[in-house]
Amino acid sequence: MNTCMRYMEKLLEGVEVEWKPLGEVxxxxxxxxxxxxxxxxxxxxxIPWASVGDLSIENAFVEQTRNHITDEGLKKSSSxxxxxGSLIVAIKISPGKVKIAGSDIAINQDLRxxxxxxxxxxxxxxxYLNIISFVGNGTIVKSVTSKYLEKIEIPIPPLRIQDxxxxxxxxxxxxxxxxxxxxxxxxxxRKKQxxxxxxxxxxxxxxxxxxxxxxxAEYSKGRTKxxxxxxxxxxxxxxxxxxxxxxxxxxKLPKSVTLAKYDKEDILIGxxxxxxxxxxxxxxxxxxxxxxxVIHKVDKLVISRYLYYILSDDRFFSYNMNYSKGAxxxxxxxxxxxxxxxxxxxxxxxxxxxxxxxxxxxxxxxISEGLPREIELxxxxxxxxxxxxxxxxxxPKA
Numbered sequence: 001m002n003t004c005m006r007y008m009e010k011l012l013e014g015v016e017v018e019w020k021p022l023g024e025v026x027x028x029x030x031x032x033x034x035x036x037x038x039x040x041x042x043x044x045x046x047i048p049w050a051s052v053g054d055l056s057i058e059n060a061f062v063e064q065t066r067n068h069i070t071d072e073g074l075k076k077s078s079s080x081x082x083x084x085g086s087l088i089v090a091i092k093i094s095p096g097k098v099k100i101a102g103s104d105i106a107i108n109q110d111l112r113x114x115x116x117x118x119x120x121x122x123x124x125x126x127x128y129l130n131i132i133s134f135v136g137n138g139t140i141v142k143s144v145t146s147k148y149l150e151k152i153e154i155p156i157p158p159l160r161i162q163d164x165x166x167x168x169x170x171x172x173x174x175x176x177x178x179x180x181x182x183x184x185x186x187x188x189x190r191k192k193q194x195x196x197x198x199x200x201x202x203x204x205x206x207x208x209x210x211x212x213x214x215x216x217a218e219y220s221k222g223r224t225k226x227x228x229x230x231x232x233x234x235x236x237x238x239x240x241x242x243x244x245x246x247x248x249x250x251x252k253l254p255k256s257v258t259l260a261k262y263d264k265e266d267i268l269i270g271x272x273x274x275x276x277x278x279x280x281x282x283x284x285x286x287x288x289x290x291x292x293x294v295i296h297k298v299d300k301l302v303i304s305r306y307l308y309y310i311l312s313d314d315r316f317f318s319y320n321m322n323y324s325k326g327a328x329x330x331x332x333x334x335x336x337x338x339x340x341x342x343x344x345x346x347x348x349x350x351x352x353x354x355x356x357x358x359x360x361x362x363x364x365x366x367i368s369e370g371l372p373r374e375i376e377l378x379x380x381x382x383x384x385x386x387x388x389x390x391x392x393x394x395x396p397k398a
Contacts, residue, residue: 012389012392015157017155019154019156019394019395020154021151022154023150026115026116027117028113029149030114031113032108033078033079033080034109035073035077036076039073039076041070042069042070042076043069043070048104049105049107050062050088050107050111052090052110055088062088080107082101082106084102085101086100086115086122087100087113087116087125088101088113088114089149092110093110098126098130112149119159120156121163121166123166124162127169127390155392165389168385169382169389172385190360190363190364194360195314197357198313199313201356208344210341210342210343211299211342212339212340213338213339215299216301216344217295218298222260222261223260224258225258226287229286231250233287234253235250235280237271237272237291241278242278244277244278244279245365259287260287260288260290260292261287262288264283266294266296267281268280268288269295270292271292274320274331275317277312279312293332295311301347303351309357323337
């Protein structure tokens with residue numbers, strides 16, 4: 001990394017940089033619009049039509065859009081076609097989000113299309129605008145104007161320096177993407193292995209006793225007061241993480257005076273949209289809201305951790321969805337959940353199963369937790385070098 005730093009310092013040494021308002025380096029600053037939704041002939045054509053949501057991609061170029069319009073829709077609206085290679089900047093919803101048009105793309109009214117002069121490279125400007133904080137009166141704004149964009153001051157080194165900066169940042173971007181793909185593939189492989197062994201270990205026939213959930217557990221009957229919970233032990237459905245990844249601290253506390261009490265080794269399940277597979281094995285005391293089911297084990301012949309693995313199995317979530325109520329926001333059927341039937345082997349066999357699955361669970365979660373940490377580290381490293389490359393000193397004001 002020191003070698004890389006010295007290279008970049010040498011690259012920028014003695015470089016003359018001219019600062020100009022963005023408006024002075026633009027050939028055009030183009031607005032957009034939305035064709036009438038009432039006219040079917042304006043839609044489902046061949047022209048890609050972008051809104052802010054289409055800028056939520058990971059790479060620099062917008063190649064595909066969710067919606068397309070026809071030639072007539074383009075002509076009969078205030079939308080405009082932005083040439084391939086131009087910058088597309090969000091001015092509303094997510095002001096400052098920047099991408100490059102990967103093809104000729106029509107845009108809506110929340111975007112601006114910027115066509116730049118020969119003195120500046122599109123990709124260089126793309127990287128620079130991504131480090132700009134779009135602010136108004138010291139706070140992040142929800143929208144900016146076209147004039148606001150044009151007043152942003154841009155450092156303009158020689159084109160050869162711009163090109164070198166782009167090459168370096170492209171390399172860092174590619175390396176970060178490659179690392180993310182490798183770690184994601186490793187995580188996927190471990191999850192498949194984990195799910196395979198869990199399914200095998202939890203398969204039993206008539207040789208073991210089967211019981212319903214209601215025979216070995218109950219919904220928590222205890223209640224706790226609001227003053228006894230904080231953001232670490234309050235559980236709402238929003239801070240349960242989907243796909244069986246436990247919970248995060250809550251960013252808000254409820255207004256309810258009393259909450260369902262849960263204890264250590266209880267099992268908490270999100271009861272809204274069961275297909276999200278929200279479940280957590282409690283390691284503390286706390287309170288939960290009404291959208292969270294608190295399962296409390298009452299049978300001594302069942303190990304709590306074994307019961308957790310039973311209820312975190314995909315077969316349980318499929319069963320729960322089959323009996324859920326509601327279309328747009330299905331909820332689990334609490335009575336049917338208690339009728340869920342599963343095998344209960346001997347305590348020694350339960351302990352063996354738990355021991356094996358705990359090891360797989362720890363491995364999978366260590367990779368799951370390590371992945372974002374590693375990505376964050378690489379992202380910070382990338383941002384450090386990016387900011388150093390683009391941090392040109394401004395000349396003193398006359």
